[in-house]
Amino acid sequence: TNLMHWWASLRLGFNSLMVLVACLYFGGTYKAVCRIFPNDKLAAYLIFLGAFSTFSYGTNGMRAGVAASVFLLALSYAGNWIVTIPLAFVTLYIHHSMVMPIFAMFAALAYRKTNVYLGIWLVCVFISALHITWFQDIFSQLSAGSGDKSGAEYLEVSNSGGWRTGFRLDFILYSAMPVVVSYYTVLKKKIYSEYYSFLVNIYLITNSMWLLCMYANFTNRIAYLSWFMYPVVLIYPFLNDDWGQNRYRIFAIIMLLNLGFTLAMQY
Numbered sequence: 001t002n003l004m005h006w007w008a009s010l011r012l013g014f015n016s017l018m019v020l021v022a023c024l025y026f027g028g029t030y031k032a033v034c035r036i037f038p039n040d041k042l043a044a045y046l047i048f049l050g051a052f053s054t055f056s057y058g059t060n061g062m063r064a065g066v067a068a069s070v071f072l073l074a075l076s077y078a079g080n081w082i083v084t085i086p087l088a089f090v091t092l093y094i095h096h097s098m099v100m101p102i103f104a105m106f107a108a109l110a111y112r113k114t115n116v117y118l119g120i121w122l123v124c125v126f127i128s129a130l131h132i133t134w135f136q137d138i139f140s141q142l143s144a145g146s147g148d149k150s151g152a153e154y155l156e157v158s159n160s161g162g163w164r165t166g167f168r169l170d171f172i173l174y175s176a177m178p179v180v181v182s183y184y185t186v187l188k189k190k191i192y193s194e195y196y197s198f199l200v201n202i203y204l205i206t207n208s209m210w211l212l213c214m215y216a217n218f219t220n221r222i223a224y225l226s227w228f229m230y231p232v233v234l235i236y237p238f239l240n241d242d243w244g245q246n247r248y249r250i251f252a253i254i255m256l257l258n259l260g261f262t263l264a265m266q267y
Helices: 002-009 014-036 041-049 062-076 081-094 096-110 114-129 134-145 149-154 169-188 194-211 219-227 230-240 247-266
Strands: none
Touching (some): 002 014, 014 041, 014 062, 014 230, 041 230, 062 081, 062 096, 062 219, 081 096, 096 194, 096 219, 114 169, 114 194, 169 194, 169 219, 169 230, 169 247, 194 219, 194 230
């Protein structure tokens, strides 16, 4: 908000502000992808461009998109905590919803067993399927109590706004793709990467919290707090770990499935 006021005071025009936002959104993600996938950065960036939420948060939820882009950049510096932690907290001042990924980041640092987080994710799917909204009500009350009225409104349940609410099997299937990949990578193929496990754990925590709030008005905005990591978590094993000679073939199939879901949801 301060940036918008400052930009307006300079009389630089609305179009130039949108160019700046686009540079932060696409440029921040591109820099993060270059750091995480130095040998396959263009292929990895194509996955981001074809992801389900990329267009929406470049045109609608722009502030959340910029915040997520900067947070992904912060995660690309993981290990260099002097850079990662300040950058992560900067995102909180871009969009307050980033409190959830920040919490997930510290939780993933404190406890690192991916199999436990996978179990929690499955339990949350079961809770969501049973239409248990107790957790959603608690989160809504916490948001309202902290003065975050917009956050509380996101967690309300109403059919009056024209948006689709209820049990979103399509969103669950979409969210499950990185979960299946991580399960097969970590528990079946026994391919271990401390950095990959760190990213997976953050994704599982944030996506689990979305599952507990699935019946909210703006369920997609809550899901985005995990989906902004989706492209990286989905393809990391195929580009950074030894999946054998066919890993690029598998990567190409994953890329088509990723884009296919986006097109199916759009059209």
